[in-house]
Amino acid sequence: MRNIMNLTFGFFSCESSKMTAKAEMAAEEGYISPPPTLPSTPCSIHLGVHAGSMRRGSNVLSTNRGMVRERSRNRSWLLSSIITVNVLILGCALVSGSVFNNVKINAINLQIFLILLVILTTAWMMYYTIYTSREDHAVLYKDSHAGPVWLRGGLVLFGICSLIMDVFKIANYVGYLHCDSAVKIVFPVVQSVFILVQTYFLWLHAKDCVQLQRNLTRCGLMLTLSTNLLLWMAAVTEESIHQTVVPPEDVNSTHSCDIRAPGGYSSCNCSHSACAILEKAYYYLYPFNIEYSLFASAMAYVMWKNVGRLVDEHNHHPLHFRPKDVLVGPAVGLVMLGAGLGTFVIYEVDVEKGNPGKRDTALMIHYVMNTVAVTLMSVSTVAGCAIYRLDQRDHVSGKNPTRSLDVGLLIGASIGQFTICYFTIVAVVGTGAKGHLNALNLAVSLLTVIQLCLQNIFIIEGLHREPFHEDMHQASVFTNPYVLQAQAHRDIHNLPGMFMETKPSPALTVPSMHVAPSAPSGSPLPQRHRLTWKRRALKEICAFLLLCNILLWIIPAFGARPQFDNTIGAEFYEFTMWVAVVNIGLPFGIFYRMHSVASLFEVFLTS
């Protein structure tokens, strides 16, 4: 390859050739910084080369540079994928081994593997941070769409909770140090350092489009991704085991015999008195740690996709957030949010009491609340989709990797919620269960499935539309004089370049009026008042959906688990399996709601 590289340089023989050569070598090593612009004209004058040959040389060069880039991209893509596959599957085998097997492999072995992985990842992240701060060319572009503030904010929030969890864990395991492995203390210590470094790293670098050391960076990011996914897997497993070993009283716990106790120290007693409280406290913090790993994985994946990307800074129109534009949506949304939070508090209080009668009432209120919320959301989403149909805004053309990624993450994350809903539906229908509670449970699940489908369609349609104010230009009508001349032979000499306002009616299909996708010249006269009702309706719907999604995020994120409080799922499936389904599905559901809130805010702004 180096041969080809060198050989192409011969097309240039004046000073510029050396500059190009340097740039090219740099490209090979990992630079993609735009090379110093070729001073082709002076060079060719000096040599008497005609422009055509020079241009050919330049084309060859750029073709070669593209090829070198693509080749390097393919190689490092392949290498980093292989690393990920290997780390993940090995980790998966270890996690499975540590759960199911009784003696030979245990949580300690898994934790040693995780410690090694975490140290390696932390070291790479520190190296990356130091390296990019020293090199000017390392990051030339930032992807303004990557690492949005809700993602970074969520990361910090969940990171803090994870740190508290690690502190509790350390304090707890110190009490067992006299009779248990020291690895159990080392792991949370290493993990907390990892969380600190990673949060700092992702906060600073989430938007980076790395140009230097691309191979190493791709592998490092995939290592980060694998580590986070393995930590996620380990945390989900540990939480599931915890729940299976200490099941609710009313579930017959014959299935938990195969599963080992979380610590495995049945004969080992804690040396200080705070153990019981600490253990209970840190299990409450597990869901936040699980979310943290998911957030970090998503951000590492976006960074990996952005390595070597040359962002063309397309003109970002400043989108203003004017809350006074809308009224009904936020008002209804706030009422829903208030009512929802009220029922959430009642639910938590009633369920905590452990009285079955109280619990059923609490579940009933919870289901009714959810049914109302989800139904209203579905109806307003359908209205929103109908407005899109009427709406003449252009679709965003061209490929946008960040948008595709956003859409992929949205659909991917919704699978978690879908899974829980369908499993519930099958359980309720399969049991043939009667009664209000079961009917409501079924209704909520069915409506949630519909709501998820509709909301996905609404958000994705919204993200694919051009912002409204651009549309104002594009919807302006101008009359093509030549057409009129040909059609009616009327005198249209006084009409060239005339602009008329858009009428969203069939009248526009009259052949003498033509929408030009972009007004060719002159300034169009945007007529905002005609479109306002559509824009306003869309904004109202977005605001309402946004607030409802916040509600549906808060309820599971802060601990409501109707899936376990209603015992139908645990009775229908094996308890272990149900725990696994809920513990894997719910964090994705929470992520989905947060992602939806952010996407709906974007749709709100562009509408």
Added chain:
Amino acid sequence: MRNIMNLTFGFFSCESSKMTAKAEMAAEEGYISPPPTLPSTPCSIHLGVHAGSMRRGSNVLSTNRGMVRERSRNRSWLLSSIITVNVLILGCALVSGSVFNNVKINAINLQIFLILLVILTTAWMMYYTIYTSREDHAVLYKDSHAGPVWLRGGLVLFGICSLIMDVFKIANYVGYLHCDSAVKIVFPVVQSVFILVQTYFLWLHAKDCVQLQRNLTRCGLMLTLSTNLLLWMAAVTEESIHQTVVPPEDVNSTHSCDIRAPGGYSSCNCSHSACAILEKAYYYLYPFNIEYSLFASAMAYVMWKNVGRLVDEHNHHPLHFRPKDVLVGPAVGLVMLGAGLGTFVIYEVDVEKGNPGKRDTALMIHYVMNTVAVTLMSVSTVAGCAIYRLDQRDHVSGKNPTRSLDVGLLIGASIGQFTICYFTIVAVVGTGAKGHLNALNLAVSLLTVIQLCLQNIFIIEGLHREPFHEDMHQASVFTNPYVLQAQAHRDIHNLPGMFMETKPSPALTVPSMHVAPSAPSGSPLPQRHRLTWKRRALKEICAFLLLCNILLWIIPAFGARPQFDNTIGAEFYEFTMWVAVVNIGLPFGIFYRMHSVASLFEVFLTS
């Protein structure tokens, strides 16, 4: 949207405008057939419109058509994804419910769901076949790379086996008809019709790039994909249950208590005598049915990706298969294949006897054979990768969806094999097992992981290279007179356009000799004999790897299950889990080997 469409037509006012309008309407409805070429010159002469304005109109038109297409693509992409997610998750819940639950939901419920799904899919496939045969514009392009002969051949082979399985099933369940559900007979009947229709459909239409009714076709193909994946899931589950209920004698079967018997008719006796044989026979055919579903899924996915695609028929060079070019590779490969098949027969005979001593010897021979094969393959792959490094062939530039898909399927399918290997490694290391057998088991697993990584790299690198005969042009050297003039001020007037042969040595980096990526003028003089050793070595390696992959395909495809015959995996993990891992991983492993054979053949031809 229709408004915008109509409005753009006004740019054209002579006859051609009507033609374009028709084409455009067609595009909206689903046609993407290239519209009748615009007779712009006569039209503009007639109207006196200057060419620039005409061109602008044409651009607007094509932009709009592109936008309409993209919008429609996005919508149907979204819709078909949502359908798939819903069908798959509902199916997943039903499968899980039917496995784990004891009374309320059973195999019958699942089969009713599958019957409905299969009938729907069959109906769509028949509709599609009839519709496309009647409409001329339905399929304008064929993707020559999709649905290669190995895939279609494999589909037919596995389809026949699946049909035999269904016949056996029907005959078996007829014996239970007096005391069991009739659904158990209906399901195989419907499934066999489905297999016949689907095999015909995929054989004929696997290469189609559908242009008409794209929305419906996308949804139909995704339905086909979902149905096949669900049938695959159901078959894997049923086979796993079968293996768990009738475990090998030496595995303690305490874990199987939760799992129901496959038929669930313990009190129901067969009314004819052939039942026992039939049941044994059709369980042998399950793996073929599982493979069939995987093949059909892969083909449906490729068709889905190709809907609406406009294939630019890039010049396919006729690649000739000349087996006499190579000798060593095929010879060593055939020796390996013969030896491997020999040990396979010994293995099957010895294991069948059920004598533990015999079984250990058989396993020993099997592992030694595999170690030798995998080691030789790894070494030759490393040699191949080294040759690629030396080799100056260009990388294929530009995106090719079929190639990306091929690469994705290759890496994706290899995950199955990776999983089994890593689970085995963890089991052997975790048990701390001593002895030759365990050491060999560990060695084979480790070497297979290495071999898989290397082979993936080798195949993907190979697929991304331009065919060698193109390279002959590109590797020819010509001296750029201007460069020499500038560098040494030598008299080079007698050299313009001189061609020199490539030397694959550092001498090429001397700045006076330059490889041009494409010879600019005149006919290059390809010098084949110099590059022959590289081409030949690559071909030898490909042929060897190809034969070894055939061997590694035959052994598991025709029934060798060392994963179960060696009890370490089943003892280390829960038996249920180990069965699931092997039953999910192995079919992907078999698919991977077949895919590798096809890809290696392609690399062989292009080398």
